[in-house]
Amino acid sequence: MGLLERVRKQWFLVAIVLAITFAKLQPSVGMHGGPLRPEITITYVAVSTIFLNSGLSLKTEELTSALMHVKLHMFVQIFTLGFFPAAIWFFLKLLALTSINPWLLKGLQTVGCMPPPVSSAVILTKAVGGNEAAAIFNSAFGSFLGIVITPLLLLLFLGSSSSVPFTSIFSQLFMTVVVPLIVGQLSDFPRRDQSRIRARSQQRKRSVKRTEQEDDGTNCIFRYHMYIFACEPPYPHSTGR
Incomplete structure (x- = not known):
């Protein structure tokens, strides 16, 4: 596999590295109130575009089927909002023995208590060929759960919390x-409905063609038997005594 083909296949990771590099060189471009206006373009436009694209690409049956994976959803939410914050807390207890700034450790614990990311989780799952429908559900559901659970986790691990603008x-x-x-x-x-109509039409054509082939086979057998019957001499009649 050539370099260009590898880059084309891993375009998303390459784009992430380029974006991080550019942000390091010119942080003012993407800062709040900067030329890119991330408070609008990222928070609303980019996230909405991602989920609009998912709605266009995914079948309704796939989304409905993803809702039925209860065990998967329970595992994802427990891991994200239960196991991961506890693991981070234990890890930070070890880092607290070093000379790292305590406020940096508190910041890491705060990030560890956050719900799953809304947009990046869907993009990364789609990039690796995972279950995009399940990722969409868990991202949205986890974000709604995080409105309530994240303040409770911060109160548990940090001993402090803050009010959450639930409505906004x-x-x-x-x-x-x-x-x-x-x-x-x-x-x-409409496009999916047309696809279903075309699929049903092709299925009917295949069914009709199969029936015609079966009828042709039956007619051939019938004609063969009629030919044999016509060529053989008639059976002798039985005489009674």
Whole structure:
């Protein structure tokens, strides 16, 4: 595999490295209030575009099937909001024995208590060929759970918490995740309906062709027997005594 082909296959990782490098060189471009206006383009436009694209590409049956994977959803949420914060807490207890700034450790614990990322989780799952529908559900569901669970985790591990603007976060998640996903599903419905019609039409054609072939075979057998019957001499009649 050539270098160009490898880069094309791993384009997402290459783009991440380039974005981090550019952010290191020119941090003012992507800062809050900067030329890129990330508080608008990232928070609303980019996230909405990701879930709109998922709504267009995924079948409704795939999303419905993903909702039924209860054990998978329980594992993801328990791992993200249970095991991972506890593991980070234990790891930071070891780092606390060093000379690292305590506020840096508290920042790491705060990040460890956050819910799963909304957009990057879906992109990374799609990039590696994973279950995109399950990733969408767990990202959205985990974000809604995090509104309540994350403050409780911060209170448990750090001994302090803060008020959460529940209404604004809930409405932002609904408008940037749920609504684009629904719009994508509804926008792609005519194309999927046409695909179902074409599939059914092809199935009928195959069924008719199979029936015609079976009828031709039956007619050949019938004609063969009629030919044999016509060529053989008639049976002698039985005489009674």
